[in-house]
Amino acid sequence: MLTNKLKFYGLGIGLRDEIQKDILSYLEASSKQTLIQWLEIIPENYINNGGLPRKRFEEVLAKGVPLIPHGVNLSIGSAPQNKKRLEFDFYLLKGLKELFEEIKAPWFSDHLVNSRIGSHYFQELIPVPFTKEAAEVVANNIKYLEDYFQIPFLFENPSYYTNYGLRELREQTFINLVLEKARCGFLLDINNVLVNSMNHKYLPKPFLDDLDLKKVVQVHLGGLKRGYTSKLTGHKIKALDSHGEAVSDVALDLFSYVIKKTKVKAVLLERDMNFSEEGFLGLIYELKQIRKIMDSKYDSEEENEAEKTKLATNQTENISSAEPVTLETEANNRPASSLIDNKTADLNMNPSSIMSPTNSIPAITAVDDLSKNQLANDLDSLNEEFADLG
Numbered sequence: 001m002l003t004n005k006l007k008f009y010g011l012g013i014g015l016r017d018e019i020q021k022d023i024l025s026y027l028e029a030s031s032k033q034t035l036i037q038w039l040e041i042i043p044e045n046y047i048n049n050g051g052l053p054r055k056r057f058e059e060v061l062a063k064g065v066p067l068i069p070h071g072v073n074l075s076i077g078s079a080p081q082n083k084k085r086l087e088f089d090f091y092l093l094k095g096l097k098e099l100f101e102e103i104k105a106p107w108f109s110d111h112l113v114n115s116r117i118g119s120h121y122f123q124e125l126i127p128v129p130f131t132k133e134a135a136e137v138v139a140n141n142i143k144y145l146e147d148y149f150q151i152p153f154l155f156e157n158p159s160y161y162t163n164y165g166l167r168e169l170r171e172q173t174f175i176n177l178v179l180e181k182a183r184c185g186f187l188l189d190i191n192n193v194l195v196n197s198m199n200h201k202y203l204p205k206p207f208l209d210d211l212d213l214k215k216v217v218q219v220h221l222g223g224l225k226r227g228y229t230s231k232l233t234g235h236k237i238k239a240l241d242s243h244g245e246a247v248s249d250v251a252l253d254l255f256s257y258v259i260k261k262t263k264v265k266a267v268l269l270e271r272d273m274n275f276s277e278e279g280f281l282g283l284i285y286e287l288k289q290i291r292k293i294m295d296s297k298y299d300s301e302e303e304n305e306a307e308k309t310k311l312a313t314n315q316t317e318n319i320s321s322a323e324p325v326t327l328e329t330e331a332n333n334r335p336a337s338s339l340i341d342n343k344t345a346d347l348n349m350n351p352s353s354i355m356s357p358t359n360s361i362p363a364i365t366a367v368d369d370l371s372k373n374q375l376a377n378d379l380d381s382l383n384e385e386f387a388d389l390g
């Protein structure tokens with residue numbers, strides 16, 4: 001389904017129970033130029049139920065802020081069993097459709113994973129094998145869902161921690177193939193790209209270059225946990241897509257890189273856990289960082305347009321850029337663990353160098369001295385930031 005006519009929603013945050021009150025108070029108190037322009041909801045939490053969850057949800061609905069659903073149960077990577085097409089849970093689809101209509105959802109999304117076999121759901125989002133056959137299965141599932149819901153669907157690239165032996169296609173090729181076959185939109189999770197690049201040893205920026213970024217409708221920006229050992233298996237990984245830490249400076253740089261290449265309709269700060277006492281102020285601070293990147297892109301586009309007009313008409317008037325948004329929170333006063341003003345690190349570096357288990361700065365190759373210094377600063381700041389978060 002076409003996504004190019006979708007309107008621009010701007011910056012949003014996930015609606016979670018722990019911060020719902022803070023979000024509503026913030027929206028109440030803030031001006032039109034709020035940092036929270038829309039809210040992402042997990043629709044499965046709000047379907048087929050009444051009582052307290054429904055009451056809480058109605059408080060949000062009453063605010064009139066746009067709600068965009070991001071599902072976790074559709075399992076678009078599941079293959080049909082003895083049938084031509086995958087059978088979806090009818091009650092799930094019906095509940096979702098009613099909700100999407102109620103909130104006037106502009107689109108819906110879910111993960112490019114397999115989390116169900118028949119009627120058995122897993123707790124985990126299992127990656128789909130990168131094969132042509134799997135791309136066909138996923139595309140058919142997406143087409144069915146779009147046909148049922150009659151709104152555009154976006155799939156999200158997941159983080160994954162193991163590789164199948166079979167890798168017929170590169171991940172980028174697989175994603176592009178699904179986009180082409182399903183003719184749907186893409187939800188690009190930048191932190192997932194970063195986490196995967198660390199665990200599977202590839203470079204995030206060339207990976208992004210290979211993706212069909214014109215199909216990106218929405219972006220997720222979350223935090224990662226460095227170094228993680230499974231309590232169950234002892235398996236060690238370099239990074240975990242935890243959604244419980246601040247967005248890293250490296251992810252913000254990748255975000256900046258992506259939005260220079262394509263126009264996205266919505267950007268989400270993705271946080272699901274570790275809401276500390278001052279957590280909400282921390283989130284406002286992060287939103288401010290992201291907004292600053294978005295605004296700088298907007299400002300430079302305005303300037304380019306004005307420059308073109310000036311050249312065309314040979315006028316000499318001054319070019320005015322858009323008014324900077326004044327952001328009204330105590331987070332403005334948050335002490336400078338700010339990474340946003342640091343110059344961009346060279347993201348063509350080997351991602352394993354980001355993942356030094358110690359606080360020492362790893363050896364960096366293939367970057368010039370200036371980049372080395374910038375990267376060293378960024379890594380120091382990143383280490384401090386993670387240390388602060390415990």
Ligand SMILES: [Fe+2]
Pocket residue numbers: 156189220222270
């Ligand atoms: Fe995500």
